[in-house]
Amino acid sequence: MDRPPARIPLAEGATPALAQWFVAKAAHPDALVFFRMGDFFELFFGDAEEASGALDIALSYRGEHRGQPVPMCGVPAHSVEPYLARLIRRGYRVALCDQMETPEQAKARKAPTIRREVVRLITPGTVTEDSLLEASRPAWLLALAPDNEILGAAWLDISTGSFGTETLPRAELGALLARLEPAEILVPEAFAGAAALTPFADRVAHVSLPRDGARRLCDAFEVSTLDGFGTFSDAEVTAAAAALDYVRATQAGVLPRLAPPIPVGDARILQMDAATRRSLEILRSERGGTRDCLLGSVDRTVTAPGTRELAARLASPLADTAAIAARHDAVSFLLAADAVRDALRAALKGAPDMARALGRLSLDRFLPRDLAAIRDGLARAAAMADALDGAAGVPPRPPLVDNARAELVPAASPWAELTRALSKDMPARLEDGGVVAAGYDGELDALRSLRDGAREAVAAMQLDLAQEWGVAALKIRHHQQFGFLAEVPSAAGEKLLRDAKRDGPRAPIHRQTMANAMRFTCTALAELDRRVAEAGERARSRERAVVRHLRGLILDAGPAIAAAAQAMASLDVHAAAAALAADGAWCRPEIVERPEFAIVAGRHPVVEAALARARGPAFVPNDCDLSGGRRICLLTGPNMAGKSTFLRQNALFVILAQAGFFVPAEGARLGLVDRLFSRVGAADDIAGGRSTFMVEMAETAAILNQATQRSLVVLDEVGRGTATWDGLAIAWAVLEALHDRIRCRAIFATHFHELVALAGKLPDLAPAAMQVREWRGQVVFQHRVAAGAAEKSWGLHVARLAGVPAPVLTRAGAVLRALEERARGLDPLSDEMPLFARASAKAAEPAGGTHPALDALAVIEPDALSPREAQDALYRLKSLLEAVAPDADTLSS
Ligand code: ADP
Ligand code: MG
Numbered sequence: 001m002d003r004p005p006a007r008i009p010l011a012e013g014a015t016p017a018l019a020q021w022f023v024a025k026a027a028h029p030d031a032l033v034f035f036r037m038g039d040f041f042e043l044f045f046g047d048a049e050e051a052s053g054a055l056d057i058a059l060s061y062r063g064e065h066r067g068q069p070v071p072m073c074g075v076p077a078h079s080v081e082p083y084l085a086r087l088i089r090r091g092y093r094v095a096l097c098d099q100m101e102t103p104e105q106a107k108a109r110k111a112p113t114i115r116r117e118v119v120r121l122i123t124p125g126t127v128t129e130d131s132l133l134e135a136s137r138p139a140w141l142l143a144l145a146p147d148n149e150i151l152g153a154a155w156l157d158i159s160t161g162s163f164g165t166e167t168l169p170r171a172e173l174g175a176l177l178a179r180l181e182p183a184e185i186l187v188p189e190a191f192a193g194a195a196a197l198t199p200f201a202d203r204v205a206h207v208s209l210p211r212d213g214a215r216r217l218c219d220a221f222e223v224s225t226l227d228g229f230g231t232f233s234d235a236e237v238t239a240a241a242a243a244l245d246y247v248r249a250t251q252a253g254v255l256p257r258l259a260p261p262i263p264v265g266d267a268r269i270l271q272m273d274a275a276t277r278r279s280l281e282i283l284r285s286e287r288g289g290t291r292d293c294l295l296g297s298v299d300r301t302v303t304a305p306g307t308r309e310l311a312a313r314l315a316s317p318l319a320d321t322a323a324i325a326a327r328h329d330a331v332s333f334l335l336a337a338d339a340v341r342d343a344l345r346a347a348l349k350g351a352p353d354m355a356r357a358l359g360r361l362s363l364d365r366f367l368p369r370d371l372a373a374i375r376d377g378l379a380r381a382a383a384m385a386d387a388l389d390g391a392a393g394v395p396p397r398p399p400l401v402d403n404a405r406a407e408l409v410p411a412a413s414p415w416a417e418l419t420r421a422l423s424k425d426m427p428a429r430l431e432d433g434g435v436v437a438a439g440y441d442g443e444l445d446a447l448r449s450l451r452d453g454a455r456e457a458v459a460a461m462q463l464d465l466a467q468e469w470g471v472a473a474l475k476i477r478h479h480q481q482f483g484f485l486a487e488v489p490s491a492a493g494e495k496l497l498r499d500a501k502r503d504g505p506r507a508p509i510h511r512q513t514m515a516n517a518m519r520f521t522c523t524a525l526a527e528l529d530r531r532v533a534e535a536g537e538r539a540r541s542r543e544r545a546v547v548r549h550l551r552g553l554i555l556d557a558g559p560a561i562a563a564a565a566q567a568m569a570s571l572d573v574h575a576a577a578a579a580l581a582a583d584g585a586w587c588r589p590e591i592v593e594r595p596e597f598a599i600v601a602g603r604h605p606v607v608e609a610a611l612a613r614a615r616g617p618a619f620v621p622n623d624c625d626l627s628g629g630r631r632i633c634l635l636t637g638p639n640m641a642g643k644s645t646f647l648r649q650n651a652l653f654v655i656l657a658q659a660g661f662f663v664p665a666e667g668a669r670l671g672l673v674d675r676l677f678s679r680v681g682a683a684d685d686i687a688g689g690r691s692t693f694m695v696e697m698a699e700t701a702a703i704l705n706q707a708t709q710r711s712l713v714v715l716d717e718v719g720r721g722t723a724t725w726d727g728l729a730i731a732w733a734v735l736e737a738l739h740d741r742i743r744c745r746a747i748f749a750t751h752f753h754e755l756v757a758l759a760g761k762l763p764d765l766a767p768a769a770m771q772v773r774e775w776r777g778q779v780v781f782q783h784r785v786a787a788g789a790a791e792k793s794w795g796l797h798v799a800r801l802a803g804v805p806a807p808v809l810t811r812a813g814a815v816l817r818a819l820e821e822r823a824r825g826l827d828p829l830s831d832e833m834p835l836f837a838r839a840s841a842k843a844a845e846p847a848g849g850t851h852p853a854l855d856a857l858a859v860i861e862p863d864a865l866s867p868r869e870a871q872d873a874l875y876r877l878k879s880l881l882e883a884v885a886p887d888a889d890t891l892s893s
Helices: 016-027 045-055 077-089 103-108 170-180 195-203 213-221 234-250 274-280 294-298 304-315 321-336 338-348 354-362 368-389 399-408 415-421 442-469 490-498 523-556 558-583 605-613 643-658 692-706 724-742 753-760 795-801 806-823 852-858 867-883
Strands: 032-037 040-044 060-065 068-076 094-099 116-122 141-147 150-157 162-169 184-187 204-206 475-479 483-489 509-513 517-521 590-592 597-602 622-625 632-636 667-671 675-679 712-716 745-750 765-775 778-787
Touching: 016 032, 016 094, 016 116, 032 045, 032 077, 032 116, 040 045, 040 077, 045 068, 045 077, 068 077, 077 094, 116 234, 141 170, 141 234, 150 170, 150 234, 162 170, 162 234, 170 195, 170 274, 184 195, 184 234, 195 204, 213 234, 274 643, 274 675, 294 304, 294 605, 294 643, 304 558, 321 338, 321 399, 321 558, 321 590, 338 368, 338 558, 354 368, 354 523, 354 558, 368 399, 368 415, 368 523, 368 558, 399 558, 415 523, 442 475, 442 483, 442 523, 483 490, 483 523, 490 509, 490 517, 517 523, 523 558, 597 643, 605 643, 622 643, 622 778, 632 643, 632 724, 632 753, 643 667, 643 675, 643 712, 643 745, 675 692, 692 712, 692 724, 712 724, 724 745, 724 753, 724 867, 753 765, 778 795, 795 806, 852 867
Parallel strands: 032 094, 141 184, 184 204, 590 667, 632 745, 632 765, 675 712, 712 745
Antiparallel strands: 032 040, 040 068, 060 068, 094 116, 141 150, 150 162, 475 483, 483 517, 509 517, 597 622, 597 667, 765 778
16 A cells, blocks of 8 residues: 555664564565564554554653664554454554564573564455454455456455456456455556556555466466366466465465466456446445445345355346346245245354355464354254255255255265364363363373363362461462462461471472462472473363364365355355345346346335335335337436436346346346446546546446447436536437447436437437426425426426525526526427437338438538547448348347
8 A cells, every 4th residue: 555654764773672673674664563572562663653543542662772762552462453453444554573482482592582573464355354354245355467458357355265367458447346346456566556446545555466377376276277277368367376476475475275266257247337336336325334225225144154145246247148047046946935945044044154264274363263163154054955955845946056055065074073073162262272072082181181180189289288387268379470379368478487497398488478468389389280280281282283183174175165155155145035025026037138128116125125214105116118119218307206216226127137136126027238337426526536527428438438239328417517508419419329329228317308309319219207296386206207208397396395495486486487488489409400410210211212321421521520420420320221221129149
């Protein structure tokens, strides 16, 4: 990330410990160095100043360096995670520099200070701890490798091991970033200035790209060729290797378990750019919340991995009819088999996140609960398999459900072994002991009973010493530093000190004097203490060995466990989709290859839910038909009538349907969409320094350049941001381009009622209007879409609703009448307008006269056209030719 480098003085003259700090800092200049000093991680110099501000902790000073006090702040080592979480969330990177030996070891080798090394680099894209991750979102680390006009992209999630690659034109980087929302982006420094990266500037890290990417990948996955994984471009391979190198570097050389990379480039997915995603509020609302968005309103999953899978599907819907239908089949099956669905969801509820536990185990950075997560997760998976198998009288399982069933129970599952080996209740940390159950390992059991026997001996010795020293109140206590000590009240202690002439193994030896008590030991107690400590240490070390063995078992079955976890997530998603369809009026959409679009009684899932929550009026369902002959819907109606809602809901149907879900409608038949464009409610790009109008035009340009005959475009009030005539002219031309040249399906909402005049000239344009009633001078929105054009815009009514003062409204009414008076007889879009020398489809039928294309050609002045206009004119001419061709409406493919 691009923060100004922290202030670092010269290293010369540093104390031995500080000298180590300088080495760590020099190796990781862009990270905050967390430097272990005993029980604390400390930060120095500029790092301390930066971190104390970011964490809101005290900045102090420790010693001097080159005559100046050293700025310092610190956090306790045992509770470092929450601090790391806050820094990572704010875009910092942290280098953990830990103590690599004990003070005794350092002393033994006569070193001036303890050896410390950077053991891990913590960056937003390489964390594995639950506290640093969002449970319901993947944490993608994305690497980009530019190669002339294209980009190789590779993304991996080390917390789950997923790994994907793609090759894309540079212009599509923005769309990729919007789809993945990476936690961290690796780019070569020369590419870091790319405009699409600007909104992600605080997540960008610079890397140098490896030259021998293929070899590195082969080595990492222990294969001799990558061909078995799919076909990769060179740039993809380079990006994938850069991501691997980075992970290895941040994990101090250890690579986590990763699935082999999957080239997703050829998997057909629905293309959506960043603006479309933003305007449709897929994974979050424009205000940033997660409730009032598509994901929030359809999410009925019961596990975090299920939510991650659902979010991933909504973020990349498919563009392949067979694959989509396979998902719909799975949902249909679980909708019909409601007992199976309930049993699956019961088994899933509360199931642990096996994928992430596996990730931490593979990095050897796990907690006891991660072992338990694998055991319990596999048990849940087995219960799900039973639920699927035991179902009587249900239709045969569709392929996706059947495949998931096959993955749920790994052939060589470590479940039985883990169940025998692990305690029921796991300690918080491995050092606490008690991870391994009694009865699993004979040697561990023996060491534990030795340790416990020694503890019993301590209890016995308490009785003996009380008697022998004549102090009934004597208690043996355990002390962190001194081990077992016999504590007696002060008076008794004084007496023991006075007649300390005794000797032998039980003679009291004074150790501590406190306010009301004194502590003693004796050689017998010290000997016992040593035995307890030794037995404890041997038991711990044996337990560590057993845990290592169990970890090995799990990692050996790693790919199968990951597959089981994935099967659980996908069943969670399918069952959740079925549950949603079961309690609401949702229907299975029919996906066809022809460019149709017919929705019966569709609803906007988010607005409907919001109205229901607010106990407001019921949502009014609306049909939408963009089939042949009415491909483009021109929607007029006053503000607040429901235009934007209608636009969005139909775009959301494409996402839901192609992501494999049912849709909130009574019926839906959708022709497969290749690219979805939505421009609804554009906001000023203040940060980017562009006005609303500029943003709108840039986005419109993107649509006109990229949309195809198979695309769906929803456009809201194009041209609203500029003067009326400019705006109308642009909206007009855009509409014509969509209709004549691109020939896509579109819904075009507008304030410009004048555009309705185009309906007579564009055969596939169907006007529609939001219904409004006037009731006692008030406007009543009916939120119903009907064929035809709106008669007036009701602007003054809406202004009154909004509380504009009456005198202003009266004045506006007078001005409006005057304007309308003047405009009468001045129909701007009558046929005499030179705006369009084009013909309607009817006129296009050669009725003995000249061909309309020839007419159009006649009025073209080649010298007056820019290259772009010339190209448009060509397209126009071609479309005039096609307009009279018999099969102009069918897809050419
Ligand atoms: P417009 O774009 O025409 O200004 P919106 O789509 O923003 O209107 O809708 C305004 C409000 O009307 C919405 O916030 C919603 O509360 C309500 N609304 C819109 N469509 C419907 C509908 N079909 N049924 C019920 N309420 C609706
Ligand atoms: Mg609107």
